[in-house]
Every structure is written in C-alpha cells, then in structure tokens.
Amino acid sequence: MQTLAILAAKVSSLLLKCIGRGGSLPGSIALKFDNNILNKLEFTGPVILVTGTNGKTSTANMITDLLANAGYNVISNRKGDNLKAGIVTTLLTHSSLSGRVNATACVLEVDELNIRHILPNIPVTCLIVNNFFRDQLDRAKEMEQLIESIESVLPNYHDDLILNGNDPNVVRLALKAKNAHVYYYGMDKNKYSVASTNEASEGKFCPKCGARLKYDFYQYSHIGQFSCSKCDFKTPNLDVCIEDVDLTKQSFTCDGIYYRQPYMGMYSMYNCAAVLMVAKYLNINSDIVKKVFEHAPQPAGRNESFQKDDKTCILNLVKNPTGANEVMKVIEKDEDDKVICIVLNDREQDGTDVSWIYDTFFEKLMNDHTKRIICTGLRGYDMALRIYYGGYEGEISVEDTIEQAIHSSLNTPYKVYAIATYTALLPTRQTIIKEMNL
Structure with missing residues (x-):
C-alpha cells in the first residue's frame, strides 16, 4: 500500500498541475491508500517543524531559504498547506516510490492542532514554536x-525544541518535554517595551502552580519578561537575544551583529530571532542570515504595498486580535491622511466566530488622519457596528462587494489601507491590482 499511496500522490499532483491547480488533495488521496504512510518514509538530514499562532509561514520560509543558502537540498510546504494532508502531499511528491524523501533537509510549517499528527510519525530533529494566542475559537477551541x-506528544520527544522564551505559553512546553534539548530565543528590553499593557489576554497565570505571573516588561500582548509570584517558573536564559531594536529602521543587533529585518513590526523580529536560533543551532554564519533577511519575499497581504502614480494602497491580512493589533500599530504610526477598507468574512478558514473583532483595538485607527472607514465582506455590517461602537466620528460606510469597497476607497485623494481576513485576502488583492491597472 505504501507504493500505491506514493504513486497516487504523484499522479494526482501531476494532474492538478496540468490544470493549474495545487493544494492538499494528493495527500488526502494517499492517506486513503495508507493512513500510516508518514512513518514509513526515510529522511536524510534535519527535519524542522515550525508552528505557532502567528508568523509560522514567514519563519518557515526564511528557515527554508537559510538552509538552501547554506547548501542543503531543502523541501518545504512553502505555500502554507500546513494540515496533515498538505504535509503528506509535500513529502510524497518529493519521495521515491520506495519512500525515500529526496532532500537533505525538510522544513515544514505545521498547524498547531496538527503537531500531534506529525511529530510522532516522522523523525523530527527540531520543533520550533513561535507563540500562542487565542485564534479561531470555533476550530482551535480555547488556547489551553x-x-x-x-x-x-512531547514526553516521548527526544530531539531539539526551539521556543520563544518571552511567551510563557510556549515556555511551558519544556515542562512536558523532559527528554528534549531545549533552546530559547527572545528579545531584550528596549525603548518600545512597556511596564503595563491592556493587550495581554493570555499569559496571566503560571502553568506550573497557577499563581499570577508578574512582568518586568511587555513587548506586545503577553510577550515579555515574566516570573511567577510563587514558584520558579520564569523567562529562561535566552540562547539568542535580540537587542537595540529600532522599528523605524527595522533593525536590531544580536551577539553584536547588526541586522535589518525584512518585515515591519516587533512581532516580525521574533520570526527573525527564530531564524537566528536555527542558524546558531546548525552553525550557519551571519552573512548567510543577512542574505536571507535581505532577500526574504514579501508574503501576499503582509503589509504588501501597491503603487500607481500618486496612489498607494497597502494590504494586510488579519486573523486574530494579537496579529490585528500589530497591524493597527503599523497603521497608527503613519501620519498620512488615509482611507481604511476592512473586509471581514466568516468562512471556515477565517473562523466562523467573529467576536474577536471586539478584542482588537480598532480604536488605534480612529484619529484625524483616518478620513473614512469602508466595511465589506460577509460580515461587513458587523464590522461597521464595531467601528461605530468604538466611537469613530468620521464617515463609516458599508459596500455590498469587495469590488465596490476597493473602488470607493481608491477613488479618493488619500492613501488606502486594506485589511482582509483569510478568504477575503486573495479577492481583495486581485481587486486592488485590477482597479489600479497594475
């Protein structure tokens, strides 16, 4: 059945490519032939899994480029098919019929809920965890x-665990991974750190004894330097620590070396810290890391800028309060007059529960520089109501379609910020390109 499963994945993948399609269907077909196909594969070299609520795609892609530039033959699910079927698709389409994976390294982005299906079934050498935030409650349930x-699945894991040492929800994993070799990355206190925050909805209590956590400082949300008020649970010593953070220049230092990060926002610097930890772990020099940061591709919809003559439109994906709040901070810093277009859908990939918009500080957009807010999408009226309840005194409007909303937004003399959920992102992007004749 193993050979049939691999053959089925290869043939179905080829047929899909012929009609310009991709996705995880080949993996789903292969699993019908052999549900245990993963633990029958043979690997050579490091097998790295990347998971967490925010930033796993960018982090996994940069690590893939890091290994490729260091001379590894790397395969990865770069397009983000991070559920079990998508991962099976990636591995089987790069395997021989005997089950040997044709690569000297694998980097796999894995959905948090799918770690339990992947980690025990392939020879993972390194598991990287970025962060944990409340996300898509209808699918992922409570964060706990x-x-x-x-x-x-961690008690039986014997290899390397790379954790964000500034997230207590991530650090707690080490308590269960008694047999793993644990490394931590994080960020030092800087001019953007704060002593208190109203963003932190998680990370309030010690996972070891249940007492309240104390914070010396916060970077954002519940990410910062913490310690338990009763036991020894605290921010661990960091193996990689980012210092001298400058969000304006998008730069930082690590071990005395200056780096420019490819993306905006403090949360993106944590992705870079994870890459630096992998580089240290695999003895890859800093020049290669700098090259990766310099040439990192801008993922679609992650602060993606579109320019035509004197018109600028910037597109951002939002999917949960923490990620959305970081987008709000970036927009808030821009003192240009602007129009905000928000596209809110509630399909399965977006999360059918949209109550998260009330945990997001859209109030950061509500200043004199925001001239108008246009809402659309399947839950456009819910979004407009949220803006109204937030106290915005400017013009709020709702358009029936994304096309109408983008047209109205661009048909103004102002810069446009478009904010879209998962299933709205591609249609919004395509509409921007069409409307701006790019």
Whole structure:
C-alpha cells in the first residue's frame, strides 16, 4: 500500500498541475491508500517543524531559504498547506516510490492542532514554536486545549525544541518535554517595551502552580519578561537575544551583529530571532542570515504595498486580535491622511466566530488622519457596528462587494489601507491590482 499511496500522490499532483491547480488533495488521496504512510518514509538530514499562532509561514520560509543558502537540498510546504494532508502531499511528491524523501533537509510549517499528527510519525530533529494566542475559537477551541494537544506528544520527544522564551505559553512546553534539548530565543528590553499593557489576554497565570505571573516588561500582548509570584517558573536564559531594536529602521543587533529585518513590526523580529536560533543551532554564519533577511519575499497581504502614480494602497491580512493589533500599530504610526477598507468574512478558514473583532483595538485607527472607514465582506455590517461602537466620528460606510469597497476607497485623494481576513485576502488583492491597472 505504501507504493500505491506514493504513486497516487504523484499522479494526482501531476494532474492538478496540468490544470493549474495545487493544494492538499494528493495527500488526502494517499492517506486513503495508507493512513500510516508518514512513518514509513526515510529522511536524510534535519527535519524542522515550525508552528505557532502567528508568523509560522514567514519563519518557515526564511528557515527554508537559510538552509538552501547554506547548501542543503531543502523541501518545504512553502505555500502554507500546513494540515496533515498538505504535509503528506509535500513529502510524497518529493519521495521515491520506495519512500525515500529526496532532500537533505525538510522544513515544514505545521498547524498547531496538527503537531500531534506529525511529530510522532516522522523523525523530527527540531520543533520550533513561535507563540500562542487565542485564534479561531470555533476550530482551535480555547488556547489551553490547543497547547495541551501539543503537550500530549512531547514526553516521548527526544530531539531539539526551539521556543520563544518571552511567551510563557510556549515556555511551558519544556515542562512536558523532559527528554528534549531545549533552546530559547527572545528579545531584550528596549525603548518600545512597556511596564503595563491592556493587550495581554493570555499569559496571566503560571502553568506550573497557577499563581499570577508578574512582568518586568511587555513587548506586545503577553510577550515579555515574566516570573511567577510563587514558584520558579520564569523567562529562561535566552540562547539568542535580540537587542537595540529600532522599528523605524527595522533593525536590531544580536551577539553584536547588526541586522535589518525584512518585515515591519516587533512581532516580525521574533520570526527573525527564530531564524537566528536555527542558524546558531546548525552553525550557519551571519552573512548567510543577512542574505536571507535581505532577500526574504514579501508574503501576499503582509503589509504588501501597491503603487500607481500618486496612489498607494497597502494590504494586510488579519486573523486574530494579537496579529490585528500589530497591524493597527503599523497603521497608527503613519501620519498620512488615509482611507481604511476592512473586509471581514466568516468562512471556515477565517473562523466562523467573529467576536474577536471586539478584542482588537480598532480604536488605534480612529484619529484625524483616518478620513473614512469602508466595511465589506460577509460580515461587513458587523464590522461597521464595531467601528461605530468604538466611537469613530468620521464617515463609516458599508459596500455590498469587495469590488465596490476597493473602488470607493481608491477613488479618493488619500492613501488606502486594506485589511482582509483569510478568504477575503486573495479577492481583495486581485481587486486592488485590477482597479489600479497594475
């Protein structure tokens, strides 16, 4: 059945490519032939998994480029098919019929809930965890349930664990991974750190004894330097620590070396810290890391800028309060007059529960520089109501379609910021390109 499963994946993938399609269908077909196909594969070299609520795509892609520039033959699910079927598709389409994976390194982005299906079934040499935030409650349930699903497979894990040392929800994984070699990355206190925050909705209590956590400082949300008020649980010593953070120049130092990060925002610097940790772990020199940061591709919809003559439109994906709040901070810093177009959908990939918009500080957009806010999408009226309840005194409007909303936004003398959820992102992007004749 193993050979049939691999053959089925290869043939179905080829047929899909012939009609310009991709996706995880080949993996789903292969799993029908052999549900245990993953633990029958043979690997050579490091096998790295990247998971977490925010930033796993950018982090996994940069690590893929890091290894490729260091001379590895790398395969990865770069397009983000991070569920079990998507990962099976990636591995089988790069395998021989005997089950040997044709690569000297694998980097796989894995959905948090799917770690329990992947980690025990392939020879993972390194698991990287970026962060844990509340996300898509209808699918992922409460964050505690999500973390417990990962913890359940860690007691038998004997290899390397790379964790964000500034996230107590991530650091707690080490308590269950008694047999793993644990490394931590994070960020030092800087001019953007704050002593208190109203953003932190998680990370309030010690996972070891249940007492309240104390913070010396916060970077954003519940990310910062913490310690338990009763036991020894605290921010660990960091193996990689980012210092001298400058969000304007998008720069930082690490071990005395100056780096420019490819993306905006403090949260993106944590992605870079994870890459630096992998480079240290695999003895890859800083020149290669700098090259990766310099040439990192801008993922579609991650602060993606479109320019035509004197018109600028910037597109951002939002999917949960923490990620959305970081987008709000970037927009808030821009003192140009602007129009904001928000596209809110509630399909399965977006999360059918849109109550998260009330945990997002859209109030950061509500200043004199925001001239108008246009809402659309399947839950456009819910979004407009959220803006109204937030106290915005400018013009709020709702358009029936994305096309109408983007047209109205661009048909103004102002810069445009478009904010879209998962299933709205591609249609919004395509509409911007069409409307601006790019």
